[in-house]
Amino acid sequence: MAIIIQITPKYEFKVPVYAKCISPDVFDGKGLEEISKLRVLEGNRNRTLGDLFDIKLKDKDDAETIIHLLGSFIKVREIGANMTRGKIIIDGDVGMHLGEGMSGGEIIVNGYADSWAGGAMKGGRIEIKGSAGDYIGAPYRGSKEGMRGGTIIVHGDAGREVGCLMMGGLIRIYGSVKHFVGIDMLDGTIVVHGDSAGKAGGGMRGGRIIICGYIPSILPTFTIEDIRPSVNIDGEKISGPFYRFIGDMADKGEGRLFISKNKNPHLSFYEKYL
Amino acid sequence: MDLLIKGGYVYDPLNGINGEIMDISVKEGKIVEKVNEHEAHVIDASGMIVMPGGIDIHTHIAGSEVNSGRLLRPEDHIRDVESKTLITRSGVGYSVPSTFTTGYRYARMGYTLLCNPSMPPLEAKHTHEELDDTPIVDKVTFPLLGDWWFVLEYLRDKKIKECAEHVAWMIIATKGYAIKIVNPGGLEAWGFGRNVKSLDDPVPYFNVTPREIIRGLCIVNKMLNLPHTIHVHTNRLGQPGNYATTLETMDCVKDLAINDKPVIHITHCQFSAFKGDSWATMRSGAEEIAKYVNAHSHVTLDMGQVIFTDTTTMTADGPWQYTLYELSGNKWVNHDVEVETSSGIVPFRYRRKSYVHATMWSIGLELALLIKDPWKIYLTTDHPNGGPFTEYPRIVSWLMSRKAREETLKKINKKARAKSLLPSIDREYTFYEIAIATRAGQAKALGLRNKGHLGVGADADIAIYNINPKEVDPSNDYKVIQRAFLRAAYTIKDGEVVVKDGEVVKAIDGKTYWINFEESSINPLLSVSESLKRKFREYWTVELENYFIPERYLKHPVSINIKAGVWPL
Structure with a gap:
């Protein structure tokens, strides 16, 4: 059994956010707690995923992890970088x-x-x-x-x-x-x-x-x-x-x-x- | 605050201390006999290695050519990003890191003094600005003087004293430390699309040979009483068969040595130790070079070890960099610095499976292992030419462990493995020898009396590594060695703890050492001004008044006063 992870930005980003960690490979096997603590860069500052985004988990009966991004991600870069499996769906613009x-x-x-x-x-x-x-x-x-x-x-x-x-x-x-x-x-x-x-x-x-x-x-x-x-x-x-x-x-x-x-x-x- | 480092295994080769358990006391940035234990900050170093702060005798960390390299390699930076912390600034790596990152990374490895070995005098201001922005570590920089028109002209006319005065003026003007010679004569010839082919091949229009330049500047170096020897990047570097030229270069100044003191430093010797007559027949010339160096004491070397990685090559050797571009087909930069030198940059990847690259890897280690006296060969990668300095711990493990070498040997090109001398070498460096190759030897070669040792009166630049030499067997546990040398347990700079457990805890500014000349028979500032003014109008596009760097231009300058004397000719 795998999960759907739904992510929405908490506010409108003014500077680029580097979120390489938004990737099924990184999320696999992690709970909400761990996912929220993943490191992202907002400009040149170290932040965590939980600082910038609301994250929800939903169970589903499927083998692969689905990451569902909702909202404007136009400032968010490197989403899904180096991913090897799973699925990312983005409803909105992406950086x-x-x-x-x-x-x-x-x-x-x-x-x-x-x-x-x-x-x-x-x-x-x-x-x-x-x-x-x-x-x-x-x-x-x-x-x-x-x-x-x-x-x-x-x-x-x-x-x-x-x-x-x-x-x-x-x-x-x-x-x-x-x-x-x-x-x-x-x-x-x-x-x-x-x-x-x-x-x-x-x-x-x-x-x-x-x-x-x-x-x-x-x-x-x-x-x-x-x-x-x-x-x-x-x-x-x-x-x-x-x-x-x-x-x-x-x-x-x-x-x-x-x-x-x-x-x-x-x-x-x-x-x-x- | 006073510091007391208690109970560490101290390796201090300049004072002959080999792994004894000792306490080191620090007061006001200097090492002292004793401090009050109750008032001092005590660092418990029991079960750890205490060494003087590391010294890198040859590392391209600042200046216009490094900066051009940074501009050329955005794809290199994206792989290696460091974010801002409360103490450190953000920056990027990998092979050409930004200035702040360079300082932090060296400090994390326990290094406290760096030599920036090639500074075109015209770009000295830029170089010093970048050195000022390289935190924590101390710096010295060597102006490139081997192809300066003044030097060529005076040496052609056999006017050694005038040459010495001008070199002295240039060292003061650029706030330099030693005489750097790159491919003597070849860089000037490159201005005409040519190169010199041997030590006796005259430079076009100047009619002076590389041999005369090396000998002339070696004599100048002695006349000026400079603390370091001439720092030479040999002719024909990187060409198969160049080991003969390297031997000739070392031999041509043999008679200038007095009391077995070194008179020449051959830098990144690995690149100058190729045998054979084409890339297909290229072989290691390390044995011949090691044989010569073992038999003579007027030479010091540094390795210029190659690491299998993607790096950026940059030297002042314009013709060689052009050859490298032709070999790799990669993007390239080539530049002529008016009157003074040239330069070039080419990104380069050393591959395990390439016969030539694997042989180069082998040559560097063969040199370090076959030269018996560790005071003669120092650990460098010629950063970033052979690989970035962050790979030094790996070289330490190769030197200390036959097993580590065999592990890498297994993965390299078959033909190169079959021809490599490494399987026949059993020698493994001890911690004492590593301390010589990474700090004490360099300090001795550079003539810095307060650096590279832990005796009373030395600068309190100390590195503590979390290895217990009684428990760890370096030849088997080479990975432990690698980890420990990559992240020093403590780095202490001028009596302050700057790195703890591999993280920067305090970012202070380092000093820049430069050579000043005391009143003597050679008085560069007075005697050269008239001829210089005239020549500046004739030769340069800049004015003399804009050229000289005043001491106040540097953030933390420390002058080393030298009494220049006329060396008996």
Whole structure:
């Protein structure tokens, strides 16, 4: 038998709160007393989870621990960091570095997720029902090891540099993305069902980016390879047709960039190079 | 308040005390014969080891290059965050920790004096500002003088006395402590995209060889009567086959030694002890270096031990750092400090399974174990080049326990393991030898008379570790040793308890020692001003008036007055 742990903020946070401990791995096997005493940082001060949040436990007949966050967590960072199992459900907005480095389990956000959602994750699944900020799946500043595996699904729009330095896994955006989707990526797949603001795949050396919507232009360091009727992602077929580009040539890359042909008639001049 | 440390096993090599149970009395920050037991604060150290405060002879903790390293490595800091407490300030680690964290962490390990070994003179103000913000520990800093245009020109023209005057002026101007030489000649050559290939390869446009620079500055060091020897980072550092250059470097100043006193300190020697002619054939040259050092007494070394971890390399050796960038493909910084030196930074990960890295790990320990006299080789990692200083306890355990070495040997690259000399070495350091390698030896090499020992009159910088040498067998219980050296039971700085049970209980400011020259035949402040003024206009982008650091600029400066004499030539 496991439990549902319900957490609500006691007040509106003015400074960032680092709550790495909000994770099923940490909560497992702990009582309310112990959970309330877990250490969090509010700005540069040491606090406990109980100082900042109301915590309730509910029993349930299920094998996995569920953490239910209720309210605005937009200032709360690193929720579910490094988690390997269990489930976190967030009803509200959530702060940066959600599920950073996670290798298993599931996070569902019924709201907006700030930047670095699923940063450098290795496995598991994150589903964001609203929009997301910048750097989805990207590593921490300065690090060169991005997302390695797992799935991130965003139902709304996403910001810049989605899948920066990505090394594996799948990112799926149903809305549109801003600049530099898949920058410096090495492997893995990014699917954008909406539009892209451009500069897709800058510096990419491997992997695939599929853009089903409009893109203003392709970087000059990409060359067109052929036109494909559809793309296959883990058995699912996305029908095109797509222009297939290879790049980024400036980095001797072999990444593949699929751009919808129908939505981008202004790119038809590439066909003469085929 | 007076302090009385009762009943500890005292290891004080400079006074020849080897594990005797003794009481140590402290009054007004100094060690005294006796204090009144009823009025003093008594620390019960029974069943514990009492040593002088640790000294790190080579650790990059402050200055513009360390700061650039901090800027370059946010991903390094995020792994290691320290929050504010009532006593300490918040900060970050790991390989390039913030200044306050550096001070606290050293103090927690029982260290009380640090040498910041590479300060470009132009960046001296910045360095001192950071040193002032490094709490608890005392500091000294070595200006980089081996590639300074003045030095190159005067040594080319064989004007040793003028060179000595300018070096003395520079040491006063930058509030330095010793002469640091990095890849002599190579840094200037790097300004033209080149490097020097041997000790006799002339520096472009200056026509002076590395040999002349090392010998010249060694003579200058003697003329100025500086307490430390020249502190040398050898030519061809980090290149396979460089052990021969290192031997040549040590040999080239042999004749300058008098009464078997050291005249040269080869720093982070592990990086200068490679045999072979390419990375594939690279082997350990530790045996040859140890043989030379065992037979000669004019050299001291420090290890520059490698730790298998992700760290940040930073040296003033611009060409070597560029090579390292080419090897690793990592992000990098390279910088030319006008007229004076260069520098570079590359993040680097030492991997167990890499043949070269594992061999480097082995070389450091081989050097420390094959050199018989512990007064000649000191424990460092060249923080953060070989690994962060917080790993020192692990090195202590490797030195003290054959079992600990074998434990790590099992995990390293097979080829490196097969070629390593470590399985053939049975030697294990005793606590007495560890005390030499981590404090007494350094104090002796640095010429700091009040540091590194517990005799009457010494500064009351004391470290107490919770190990009972009668009960703990270091060769088996090396993990106990590691834990104890990582968190000192007590650290006492200037007679005040600053660390208790591995936690900082009082954050005081440390002092900065610098060398001042008494009136003598060499009077740098008077004699060099005219030529300096003219050259400053010609060479530097800064004005002479903005260059000199007045003593009041430092928080707690302590000058050490030296009487410079003309050394017989």
